Each structure stands twice: as structure tokens, then as C-alpha cells.
Amino acid sequence: MSDHDALGALLDADRWIERVSFQRNHLAESDELEAVESVLRAEAAALRDAQAAAAPARVAYEEASERADRLQRRRRELETALAVSTASSRDLTAMQHELASVIVQSERDDEVALGMLAEVEERDAAIEALREVARENAARRESLRVTVDELRATLDDEIAVLRVTRATHASAVSGPLLDRYERARTRAGTSGASRVVEGRCDGCRIALAPLDADRVRALADNEFMECPSCGRLLLR
Numbered sequence: 001m002s003d004h005d006a007l008g009a010l011l012d013a014d015r016w017i018e019r020v021s022f023q024r025n026h027l028a029e030s031d032e033l034e035a036v037e038s039v040l041r042a043e044a045a046a047l048r049d050a051q052a053a054a055a056p057a058r059v060a061y062e063e064a065s066e067r068a069d070r071l072q073r074r075r076r077e078l079e080t081a082l083a084v085s086t087a088s089s090r091d092l093t094a095m096q097h098e099l100a101s102v103i104v105q106s107e108r109d110d111e112v113a114l115g116m117l118a119e120v121e122e123r124d125a126a127i128e129a130l131r132e133v134a135r136e137n138a139a140r141r142e143s144l145r146v147t148v149d150e151l152r153a154t155l156d157d158e159i160a161v162l163r164v165t166r167a168t169h170a171s172a173v174s175g176p177l178l179d180r181y182e183r184a185r186t187r188a189g190t191s192g193a194s195r196v197v198e199g200r201c202d203g204c205r206i207a208l209a210p211l212d213a214d215r216v217r218a219l220a221d222n223e224f225m226e227c228p229s230c231g232r233l234l235l236r
């Protein structure tokens with residue numbers, strides 16, 4: 001195999017590795033996973049806000065409901081006392097007055113507590129709805145994580161195989177030429193050589209000056225010049 005062909009095979013191997021590596025690092029599922037994670041962070045914040053806002057409403061309801069219970073107990077006490085009372089008529093009158101006032105207050109407080117309960121239930125329902133959406137997104141995140149891991153593992157295997165092939169091609173290139181290739185690859189990235197296609201270096205896509213294009217054509221199979229723009233070894 002000529003140096004020219006060996007270098008061409010190495011160039012193709014490096015481009016394959018680059019292509020598969022790019023694919024591995026730019027998975028659509030990986031982008032979606034990032035998007036879902038960002039949505040989940042926003043949902044967690046909304047849930048925290050909703051819970052923080054619901055807490056005072058719950059405390060207010062519990063206090064109102066305790067007050068209503070106290071009045072109910074007092075009402076029963078008074079009703080029992082009046083039923084069995086042997087007290088003086090003045091005490092009875094006082095108790096009847098208190099009972100009447102307790103009944104009014106108790107009914108009013110029951111209504112207040114009921115209104116507060118409605119607010120608490122509404123907020124709880126909103127929190128549960130947020131949780132439900134977050135649960136669905138968390139499940140989606142898990143499934144995406146599994147998919148991304150599997151795809152990456154498959155592509156990593158493929159890259160490993162490509163690297164073995166690449167090593168075979170590299171060993172077919174003579175030492176000093178391989179050094180030039182590797183230096184160019186380090187500088188330019190992806191590959192250390194490129195092909196001239198329609199007067200352009202297909203590594204950096206910049207057109208060669210007509211004189212340079214003529215020089216590349218005139219080179220022997222074991223002679224190479226670098227692309228003036230990207231420094232890669234130019235292949236015909």
C-alpha cells in the first residue's frame with residue numbers, strides 16, 4: 001500500500017471516530033433529558049411555593065376549627081346543665097343568655113371554618129395536581145436516562161472497534177509521516193489529513209490557490225504538502 005493510500009485509510013478511520021463520537025455526545029434523547037430535568041426543577045420550585053402558600057391557610061383553618069369545637073363543647077355543657085339544672089332563676093337566665101350567644105358564635109365560626117376548609121382543599125388539590133405532573137416527568141426522566149445510557153454504551157462499543165481499526169491503519173503509515181499526520185491532527189482536530197475536492201480542502205473547506213492545487217496534483221505518492229489554511233496533509 002502506498003503512503004498516499006495508507007494515509008487515506010487513516011484519515012477515513014479518524015473521520016468515522018469523530019462522526020460516531022459526535023453522535024454519542026449529541027443524542028436527541030440527551031437533549032430531551034436536559035429539557036425534562038429543567039422542567040422538573042421548575043416544577044419542584046412551583047411545588048415548594050404552593051406548599052409554602054398552603055401552610056398558613058391550613059394553620060388558620062386548624063385554629064378556626066379548634067375554636068368552633070370549643071364552642072360546640074361549651075354549647076353541650078350549657079344544654080346539659082340547663083336540662084338538669086336546679087340553679088336559681090338568675091343563674092338559669094345567665095346560662096340561657098350564654099347559650100344563645102354561644103349558638104350564634106358557634107354557627108358563625110362553623111361557617112368561617114368551612115370557608116377555610118374549602119380554601120385548604122383547593123390548595124391541596126392544586127398541590128396534588130403539581131405532584132402528578134412532576135411524577136409523570138420524573139418517570140420520563142428515568143426512561144430517558146436508561147435510553148441515553150444504553151445508546152452511549154452501544155456507541156462507545158462502536159468507537160472502541162473503530163479505534164482498533166484505526167490502530168491497524170496507523171501502523172501501515174511510515175513513522176515520520178505518521179508523526180506529521182499526528183501533529184496536524186493535534187493542531188486541526190478530527191484528522192491530520194484531508195482530500196482536495198473540487199479545488200477545496202475538505203477538512204477546512206477553504207479553496208486552494210490554483211498554484212497550490214497544481215502542486216498537490218504534481219506530488220508523488222510518497223510526497224505530501226500541508227493545506228495552507230488548516231495544516232492538514234493534502235491527499236489527491
Ligand SMILES: [Zn+2]
Pocket residue numbers: 194201202203204205206227228229230231232
Ligand atoms: Zn484545509
